[in-house]
Amino acid sequence: MPFAARLKILVYVALYLSGWAAIIVLTGIVGAPGWVLAVMGSFSAILAVLALDAFHPRVNLFAPAIVRIPPGSDNRSPIALTFDDGPVEPYTREILEILEQYGAKASFFCIGENVVRAPELARAIVARGHTLGNHTQTHRNLMFASRRQIAEELDRCQHSIEDATQVSPRFFRCPKGYKNPMLHAELRRRSLRLVGYGYPIWDVQNPPPEELLERLLSRAASGDVVVMHDGYPPGAMGSRDSLVTALPAMLEGLRARGLTPVSLGSMAGRI
Numbered sequence: 396m397p398f399a400a401r402l403k404i405l406v407y408v409a410l411y412l413s414g415w416a417a418i419i420v421l422t423g424i425v426g427a428p429g430w431v432l433a434v435m436g437s438f439s440a441i442l443a444v445l446a447l448d449a450f451h452p453r454v455n456l457f458a459p460a461i462v463r464i465p466p467g468s469d470n471r472s473p474i475a476l477t478f479d480d481g482p483v484e485p486y487t488r489e490i491l492e493i494l495e496q497y498g499a500k501a502s503f504f505c506i507g508e509n510v511v512r513a514p515e516l517a518r519a520i521v522a523r524g525h526t527l528g529n530h531t532q533t534h535r536n537l538m539f540a541s542r543r544q545i546a547e548e549l550d551r552c553q554h555s556i557e558d559a560t561q562v563s564p565r566f567f568r569c570p571k572g573y574k575n576p577m578l579h580a581e582l583r584r585r586s587l588r589l590v591g592y593g594y595p596i597w598d599v600q601n602p603p604p605e606e607l608l609e610r611l612l613s614r615a616a617s618g619d620v621v622v623m624h625d626g627y628p629p630g631a632m633g634s635r636d637s638l639v640t641a642l643p644a645m646l647e648g649l650r651a652r653g654l655t656p657v658s659l660g661s662m663a664g665r666i
């Protein structure tokens with residue numbers, strides 16, 4: 396985990412603890428009765444649980460999520476490489492070419508607005524046998540969204556992908572991994588499966604390719620679901636050169652470890 400991400404978590408924890416300290420001190424100063432502290436404490440505990448669910452990719456209290464691929468009877472050791480935030484030229488096309496060269500399959504969680512801009516890339520993802528998943532229409536943070544807003548993001552993205560590819564996505568991933576307790580019911584109504592992840596490789600900041608390679612290969616194991624990014628949200632800009640450069644060596648390294656990159660769609664019945 397890069398230093399910036401650790402710092403962010405540290406700041407969240409510090410804010411939470413200082414909030415608590417303030418409650419205790421204030422209660423002491425104004426001499427509030429114990430039940431006030433109890434109510435505030437319960438409220439704070441509920442917030443902490445909601446925050447844990449919202450932020451943590453492997454903690455899913457309100458919706459069952461796919462975070463691992465169990466071993467199958469085929470004796471292969473699967474690994475699910477997932478690419479978020481595309482499709483975007485030239486990166487999605489370059490990644491598709493490299494995956495093809497290595498005979499590797501993957502899953503792409505596409506943003507609806509990006510699909511509308513580059514429908515041919517969405518079609519290429521499907522034509523090459525990869526899984527195309529729903530990643531909302533606008534990459535909105537769903538943590539504070541209403542149920543109606545969640546439904547709208549899901550439906551609009553679903554329609555954008557259907558219009559471009561004639562395929563209805565069966566998998567969904569939350570933008571930035573932030574969840575919402577109301578999400579589960581909306582996903583179930585649309586027969587969408589929530590996909591979390593085991594770990595990210597923090598490729599968004601475009602670190603040197605050899606660092607990305609090390610981050611993946613130092614922990615890659617059978618059944619992992621790994622997050623990477625082939626694009627960026629509408630209105631944002633970013634380079635994915637580092638990932639594209641590192642990808643061939645990543646696929647070679649996975650092969651050397653006996654791991655087979657698979658698409659989520661091909662794992663039906665196992666996940």
Ligand SMILES: [Zn+2]
Nearest residue numbers: 479480570571
């Ligand atoms: Zn995203």
